[in-house]
Amino acid sequence: VVSWTALMTGYAEYGPVEKALECFHQMEQRSVSPNAITFACLLKACGSIGDLKKGQEIHAYIVNEQYENDTVVGNSLVGLYAKCGSLTEAREIFEELTVQDVVSWTALIAGYAEYGCGQEALKTLDNMQSENISPDAVLYACSVKTCSIEGATDRGLLVHVEIASEGFERDMTINNTLIGMYAKFNMLTEAEDMFNMLPERNVVSWTALIAGYSEHGHGKLVLSCFEQMQIEGIFPN
């Protein structure tokens, strides 16, 4: 089962994702029993391609095999429904989790943010804080994105301060998300400052800034930034 799951993990991560689901059927044929880790991997695969139907099939299988109370499997179920936009279902699963950890909260919040329920996402963030869950880097990235989507400028700035004070200033994903947030707010000077202070820049960092210029009509800056990116050895995708 470890070999099969390792293979499926690779397919779920790098594609073709459908192959991960094929592996599952082959396992069944060869009478290899999946475990919690296998199910987590399968649910991730379904979520990443938005295949709700397959996800529900696997959910039913999980219930049959009595794996639904596993923490990681439970979080994966929340993630599946959140990624597929079935937010009511995601919330129901979340409420029934025996342990709600930072991963469970993040999965739910990211789902709300992604599917246009920014207010609900912010409210859920508040609820999480009152439960004394410690935020981590992934949660911070989601918080920033939520503020960005909601246009919650004041709150976004507060989150930024908190990120700095908690020592996450070198996290590339968080930093890229912050650039995107300032760009969305049309606070392009702040976006540039963020960008210039980065210890490392990847193609996402550059694109976040370029997209900000583009969105607010600074065509000349788009082009010069694009040029500079290539001078610095980053290739566009």
Added chain:
RNA sequence: CAAUGUCACUGAA
């Protein structure tokens, strides 16, 4: 020995 939640872009009536 395998595992769950996050980053940019993807046009218009």
